[in-house]
Amino acid sequence: MNNALEVLKREYKPYRLTKKKNVTIIDSTSGTFVVKEKKDDKVALTYQYLLSRNFDYFPKLSLEERSEVNVFEYVEDISMPKEQKAIDMIDLVALLHNKTTYYKEVTADNYKEIYENLKDNIVYTENYYNFLFEKLIEEVYPSPSHYLLLRNIYKVFEALKFCGEKLDDWLDNIKEEEKIRVAFIHNNLEIDHFMKSDKEYLISWDKAKIDSPILDLIKFYQNEYMNINFEPILERYFRRFPLNFYEQHLFFIVISIPPIINLEGREINVVKEIRKKMDYIFKTEALVKKMFFSNNGDK
Numbered sequence: 001m002n003n004a005l006e007v008l009k010r011e012y013k014p015y016r017l018t019k020k021k022n023v024t025i026i027d028s029t030s031g032t033f034v035v036k037e038k039k040d041d042k043v044a045l046t047y048q049y050l051l052s053r054n055f056d057y058f059p060k061l062s063l064e065e066r067s068e069v070n071v072f073e074y075v076e077d078i079s080m081p082k083e084q085k086a087i088d089m090i091d092l093v094a095l096l097h098n099k100t101t102y103y104k105e106v107t108a109d110n111y112k113e114i115y116e117n118l119k120d121n122i123v124y125t126e127n128y129y130n131f132l133f134e135k136l137i138e139e140v141y142p143s144p145s146h147y148l149l150l151r152n153i154y155k156v157f158e159a160l161k162f163c164g165e166k167l168d169d170w171l172d173n174i175k176e177e178e179k180i181r182v183a184f185i186h187n188n189l190e191i192d193h194f195m196k197s198d199k200e201y202l203i204s205w206d207k208a209k210i211d212s213p214i215l216d217l218i219k220f221y222q223n224e225y226m227n228i229n230f231e232p233i234l235e236r237y238f239r240r241f242p243l244n245f246y247e248q249h250l251f252f253i254v255i256s257i258p259p260i261i262n263l264e265g266r267e268i269n270v271v272k273e274i275r276k277k278m279d280y281i282f283k284t285e286a287l288v289k290k291m292f293f294s295n296n297g298d299k
Helices: 002-012 042-052 082-100 108-136 144-174 214-224 230-240 245-256 267-296
Strands: 016-020 023-028 031-037 069-073 102-105 179-185 194-196 200-202 209-211
Touching: 002 023, 002 031, 042 179, 082 179, 082 194, 082 200, 082 214, 082 230, 108 144, 108 245, 144 245, 144 267, 214 230, 214 245, 230 267, 245 267
Parallel strands: none
Antiparallel strands: 016 023, 023 031, 031 069, 102 179, 179 209, 194 200
């Protein structure tokens, strides 16, 4: 990256360099460009595929091929409220999925693999919290962080019970299905990866791949659950790219698996960690009750 940046400096003769996260912005007399380290040709191949599907909502790459970096056009992002940005972003994600979706044949073993991976995750999480509970319950004078967790840990076990039962139901319902829907997914969705200027743009395509479209929703929710209200976001997405029963079922199961809480560190930081993770559990439970149960007549 450093060697390539020196070459670009000589070529573009910039009057300003700005470091922003993992990119460098070059301002020069010939224009403004964004430089990002290049690990492989994945981004170029991704853009090529997306263009073949009539989807061009991404910053253009420089025409020059460079071995160490990708050079992108600079996009001046319009400032807007996060909720509005999330709505515009989910519209674009739904369009991406619509333009790239197809069905592929699968066997019962494919579903079994998904089931076993999630079941292992649920069991690991349950064992982790059982160990914590048994350890903390023995404390005569628990710290504020330990007391906060003990007061709320029942929600963790409720969520795990829900996930285990619904995952069993999901496998029973889907195991006879012979096809599964996949699409080209961004696989790294967060508010900061959406920009709007003359049109909408998704950036940071390094992790893009072909897989189930619900993975984009899962990643987006896990990254932004604290920042926006997801009920209208999901409803909007479902109208533009309707998920079938099995897809919705699996989406709500995965987001309901409680995150692991780390009790190491300064007390104030541990309290914040517990509060953040418990907020995730409470917010997700409310969302699932309102959207999953009502949509599927479940209780």
